[in-house]
Amino acid sequence: MKLSTPRAAAYVLAGTVVAGSFAAGFFEPELRAQGGLPELFVRSRPVGVGKELEPLNAYQRTVNLILERSLTAPPSERRLTFAAIRGLLSTLDDPYTRFLDPAEYAEMRQRNQGEFDGIGAELSTETGRDGFVRIQRTIPGGPAQKAGLRSGDSIVQVNGRAVKGLSVDQVVEIIRGRAGTVVRLKIRSAGSKSLKSITLKRAPVPIEIVHSRMLENGIGYIELDEFNEQTDPMLEAALANLKRNQLKGLVLDLRGNPGGLLEAAIDVSSRFVPPQRAVVVIVEPGQEPDRRTTVGKKYLGGAIPLVVLVNRTSASASEIVSGAIQDNKSGTIVGTTTFGKGLVQTVIPLEFGAACVITTQKYLTPSGRDINRTRDRRGGIEPDVVVEVTEDEFLARKDPQLLKGIELLKSRLGSQPLKPAPARIGASVP
Numbered sequence: 279m280k281l282s283t284p285r286a287a288a289y290v291l292a293g294t295v296v297a298g299s300f301a302a303g304f305f306e307p308e309l310r311a312q313g314g315l316p317e318l319f320v321r322s323r324p325v326g327v328g329k330e331l332e333p334l335n336a337y338q339r340t341v342n343l344i345l346e347r348s349l350t351a352p353p354s355e356r357r358l359t360f361a362a363i364r365g366l367l368s369t370l371d372d373p374y375t376r377f378l379d380p381a382e383y384a385e386m387r388q389r390n391q392g393e394f395d396g397i398g399a400e401l402s403t404e405t406g407r408d409g410f411v412r413i414q415r416t417i418p419g420g421p422a423q424k425a426g427l428r429s430g431d432s433i434v435q436v437n438g439r440a441v442k443g444l445s446v447d448q449v450v451e452i453i454r455g456r457a458g459t460v461v462r463l464k465i466r467s468a469g470s471k472s473l474k475s476i477t478l479k480r481a482p483v484p485i486e487i488v489h490s491r492m493l494e495n496g497i498g499y500i501e502l503d504e505f506n507e508q509t510d511p512m513l514e515a516a517l518a519n520l521k522r523n524q525l526k527g528l529v530l531d532l533r534g535n536p537g538g539l540l541e542a543a544i545d546v547s548s549r550f551v552p553p554q555r556a557v558v559v560i561v562e563p564g565q566e567p568d569r570r571t572t573v574g575k576k577y578l579g580g581a582i583p584l585v586v587l588v589n590r591t592s593a594s595a596s597e598i599v600s601g602a603i604q605d606n607k608s609g610t611i612v613g614t615t616t617f618g619k620g621l622v623q624t625v626i627p628l629e630f631g632a633a634c635v636i637t638t639q640k641y642l643t644p645s646g647r648d649i650n651r652t653r654d655r656r657g658g659i660e661p662d663v664v665v666e667v668t669e670d671e672f673l674a675r676k677d678p679q680l681l682k683g684i685e686l687l688k689s690r691l692g693s694q695p696l697k698p699a700p701a702r703i704g705a706s707v708p
Contacts, residue, residue, distance in 0.1 A: 337362060341355060341358050341359075341362075344358065345358075356630075360377065360379055360632070363377045363632075363634070364376075364377045367634065367636075370637075372637050374619070374621055374623050374635070374637050375623070375634075375635060375636050375637050376634075376635050377632065377633075377634055377635075378625075378632055378633045378634070378635060379632050380630070380631035380632050382632075383627070383631065383632055383633040384631075386625070386633075389485065389504070389506055389538075390506045390507055390538070390539060391506065391507055391508075392484060392485050392487070392506045392507050392508030392509075393482050393483060393484045393485055393508075394454070394482070394483060394485060395454065395455065395456055395457040395480050395481065395482055395483070396420075396453065396454045396455070396480055396481075396483055397420065397421045397422045397427075397453060397461065397478045397480060397483075398416060398417040398419070398420020398421050398422045398423065398481070398483040399413050399414075399415070399416045399417065399420065399422035399423075399427060400413070400414045400415045400416075400417070401413060401414060401433075401446050401449060401450060402414040402446070405446075406432055408432060408442075408466075409442045409443055410432035410433060410434055410441065410442055410466070411432070411433050411441065411444065411445075411446050411449045412430060412431065412432050412433070413427055413428065413429055413430065413431045413432075413433070414429060415429050416428070416429075417483055417484070417486060420481070420483045421478045421479060421480065421481050421483075422478065425476050425478055426476075427465065427476070428467070428468075430467070430468035431465050431466065431467050431468065432465065432466045432467075432468075433449060433453075433463060433464075433465060434464045434465065434466055434473055435462075435463065435464035436449065436452045436453055436461065436462070436463055437452070437461060437462050438462070439452065454480075455480050456480065457480050457481050457482050458479065458480065458481075459479070459480050460477055460478065460479055460480070461477075461478050461480060462475065462476070462477050462478075463475070463476045463477075463478065464476075484508070485503075485506070485508070486503075487502060487503040487504050487506065487508065487509060487512065488500065488501070488502055488503075488509065488512035488513055488515075488516050489501040489503075490516035490519065490520060492520060492523045492525075493529075493684065495526070495688070495691065496524050496525060496526030496527060496691065497526065497527050497528075497529065497684055497687055497688070497691075498520035498523075498525045498527070498528045498529070499528075499529045499531065499680075500513065500516050500517070500520070500528065500529070500530055500531065501531040502530070502531070502532055502535055502546070502596075503534075503535060504535055504536060504537070504538045504595075505535070505537060505538030505539050505542035505543050505546065505594075505595040505596075506538050506539055506542060507539065507542065509538070509539075509542045509545075509546060510542055510545035510546055510549075510576075513546060513549065514549075514576075517549070517578070525582060526582065526583075526691055527582060527583045527584075527585075527687035527688075527690065527691050528582050528583070528584050528585070528687075529585050529586075529587060529680065529683045529684065529687070530550075530584060530585070530586045530587070530609070531586075531587045531680070532586060532587060532588050532592045532596040532599065532600060533587050533588060533589040533591070533592055533613060533679070534589065534591045534592070535591075535592055535593070535595075535596040536591065536593050536594065536596070537593045537594025537595035537596055537597075537619065538594070538595050539595065540558075540595065540598070540622060542595060543557070543558070543595035543596075543598040543599050544557050544558070544570055544572070544573065544598075545573060545576060546599050547572060547598065547599050547602040547603065548572040548573040548574070548576040548577060549576050549577065549578050550577075550578065550580075550584055550603055550608045550609060551572050551577070551602050551603060551606045551608050552572065552577060552580065552606070552608070553571075553572055553574030553577055554571055554572065554574065555571060555572050555602075555606050555644070556569050556570065556571055556602070556605075556606075556644035557570050557571060557572055557598065557602040557644065558570050558598045558601070558602065558641045558642070558643065558644070559641060559642040559643070559644065559646065560622065560639050560640075560641050561639060561640050561641065561642060562638065562639045567642075580608065583609075583687050583690045583691065584603065584608060584609030584610070585609060585610050585611075585612055585683035585684075585686055585687055586599070586600050586603055586609050586610070586611050586612065587612055587613050587679050587680065587683055588600050588611060588612070588613040588614070588616050588659060588661060589613045589614045589616070589667075589679070590614055590615065590616065590617060590658075591617060592613075592616040592617060592659075593616065593617035593618075593619045594617075594619045596616065597616050597617070597618075597619065597620070597649055597658070597659050598641065598643075600616065600659045601643035601644070601647065601649065601659050602643065602644055604643070604659065604662065605643050605644040605645045605647075606644060610662050610663060610683075610686055611659065611661040611662045611663070612661055612662065612663045612665055612679055612682050612683045612686070613661050613664070613665055613679045614661065614664060614665070614666060614667075615656065615658040615659065615660050615661065615664075616649070616658040616659040617651070617657075617658060618649055618650060618651030618656060618657025618658035619650065619651070619657075620640055620641055620642070620648055620649045620650030620651075620657065621637045621639070621640050621641070621650055622637070622638060622639035622640065622641055623635045623636060623637050623638065624636055624638040624639075643659075663682060663686070665678055665679045665682045666678075667679060
């Protein structure tokens, strides 16, 4: 490589760098030392000045230079390509447009289908006093339950690796794997000082995303964790079970629900919104608005009073459902203003097992409300009845939003004061 620094060219370049740095306030000596004038030039002037940009050629040339010339050990061309795609999508300044590598895309498909490969256990989001992640509950019929794991068991090691101090998400990532593969755990049961070794074979495990129970006086409670292909069938089963127990009023809990599939949101809305009513209006550039209506055969008939609980983390499909119920006056929305995501993403598979998730549409509520949050607008679905939860109430596991929902149903049903069970505590599933 030639040292090529003609004095005139060097002076011009130096003037550009210094002027730009001074104007930006970055004239510190240490920064100049780290990123000042380049020591070596391949050419005395840039290649292709004045020519039209050829993206593919520029990309391939850059990849080749990294692989052939970089002093730092370069990653594989596959990783470089993934990084380039992520960088390309980031220029859209859209937090929902993103790239999924093959592992991320496979996990998304599993979640949409309503199952995952793992051991079938929910892990508590709170570590124990010993610093280990604990099992909150096992999923019926899953490998963990069959192996005798129980609520309160601490996970001490995974495949020989100590996991003390790791977050629940980190432990979940280590435990998960393809169905048929094996994971080795060391477990300390609650109240025991000894460890026991357990070997589990991972298997497809259904994701329990619908949780239901009867409260008192005919008030039923259903919580939806997300919207995937199994949400509506599970909701239908939960409703049938509650009806067998003399259901008179219903609390539908969408708090903390981040959303999911558009079709699942339409199906769930169809349970509570009368036939032929709008659920959502899809807007795409250059196209006529697509007014999506309810699936009539799913409608419950409207005889059961409904309260929907929402909060700041109810997003996307949750907002479609709550917006449809609110605009069609099919129930009362209680809680705090929702997240404010009024955009629709399309998942586009790529040839090598990855995918791009690109924002392609926006949606409006049936009355035409744009609830998407922007830098200038809060957005979200505003509840009919606003109820905040204080930090002290949260720590004490009190649930004023649920209590308010029950109070509203009670007033409509003319029932006596109710004593609801405590709200569920969040968990992650490996």
